[in-house]
Amino acid sequence: MKVLVTGSTGFVGQYMMDFLIHNNIEFLGSARNSMDNANIVNMNILNTDDVDKVVKDYKPTHVIHLAGQSNVKLAWGNPQATILNNTIGTLNILNAIKEHSPYSKLISIGSSEEYGSSSEVLEFIDERHVTNPKNPYGVSKLSACQLVLQYVAAYQIQAIHVRPFNHIGPRQSEGFVTQDFAKQIVDIEKGKMDLAIKVGNLDSVRDFTDVKDIVNAYYMLMQDGCVGEIYNVCSSRGVSIQELLFEFVALSKSHIEVKVDPSKFRPIEHKFIVGSNEKISRDTQWHPKMDLKESLLNILNYYRNM
Numbered sequence: 001m002k003v004l005v006t007g008s009t010g011f012v013g014q015y016m017m018d019f020l021i022h023n024n025i026e027f028l029g030s031a032r033n034s035m036d037n038a039n040i041v042n043m044n045i046l047n048t049d050d051v052d053k054v055v056k057d058y059k060p061t062h063v064i065h066l067a068g069q070s071n072v073k074l075a076w077g078n079p080q081a082t083i084l085n086n087t088i089g090t091l092n093i094l095n096a097i098k099e100h101s102p103y104s105k106l107i108s109i110g111s112s113e114e115y116g117s118s119s120e121v122l123e124f125i126d127e128r129h130v131t132n133p134k135n136p137y138g139v140s141k142l143s144a145c146q147l148v149l150q151y152v153a154a155y156q157i158q159a160i161h162v163r164p165f166n167h168i169g170p171r172q173s174e175g176f177v178t179q180d181f182a183k184q185i186v187d188i189e190k191g192k193m194d195l196a197i198k199v200g201n202l203d204s205v206r207d208f209t210d211v212k213d214i215v216n217a218y219y220m221l222m223q224d225g226c227v228g229e230i231y232n233v234c235s236s237r238g239v240s241i242q243e244l245l246f247e248f249v250a251l252s253k254s255h256i257e258v259k260v261d262p263s264k265f266r267p268i269e270h271k272f273i274v275g276s277n278e279k280i281s282r283d284t285q286w287h288p289k290m291d292l293k294e295s296l297l298n299i300l301n302y303y304r305n306m
């Protein structure tokens, strides 16, 4: 195996590289700024010369395409950059594979936001669920998915499209719910903030998986995922943001008060996004292993040790 990991300095990219190192698998990371790391090359996914050169020179057996803009709230603020990076970026990878390395197996990373599930229907979303994204981020990922499937059909590109649900773990950037909650709780513990943490919408229900389980799923899909298929990666367990907050507060000895901050709400919010992981479990035997409480404690401890 020779794995090209795009977006290798991002949250999931770092865990993917750790996983490949740990399992003695040859890889090359790419990032907009390689930061003098011998395992990482400079590659801007919007620069087709960059992308062509890396794919042509390295000729990976597998490409895991993680580079992109992953924040739903930021996508509302900058939809152009989100569509460019997520949709055109994926198109550039597809074209480079088609021209220079047609036998590479591509794992394209989409999102559960492609489904844009109805807020009224509380159901486990499987891969046949209707897609009707409700924000620019979901549109950018669904467009990428459709391009991937077209390239599989038209040019026999060996690609799989993945729809991960919420993933969590230490080192994720701020602006995602577990980081926003954990950082404020630890700031209170350290006496840097007064007693109240600011939170957004606590009513929504999400499906959280630890990033270590996520990268293991991507690896299993590289090996056993069927070309031309879409796979959810999720825990199939719904947790309300209110419950998540309770779990965090219970893991702290400090007295924590909660203040709802309307500026943290989004223009459109999905009430319930919980997936079915039946298909990936069937095709690859993947099952998430990490317990939610353990993941939350790891995130708190990361901020505590900073």
Ligand code: GDD
Pocket (backbone or CB within 6 Å): 070, 071, 072, 073, 110, 111, 112, 113, 164, 165, 166, 167, 175, 176, 177, 178, 180, 181, 198, 199, 200, 201, 202, 204, 206, 241, 264, 265, 266, 269, 273
């Ligand atoms: N970020 C954040 N900060 N979200 C909050 C907060 C807060 O202080 N308070 C409540 N929330 C609510 C959000 O309104 C949302 O309903 C939920 O917590 C989760 O928010 P995020 O962690 O920002 O994730 P997301 O669900 O919008 O998107 C994530 O999951 C997608 C897959 O479902 C991202 O990781 C995407 O990249 C991913 O594709």
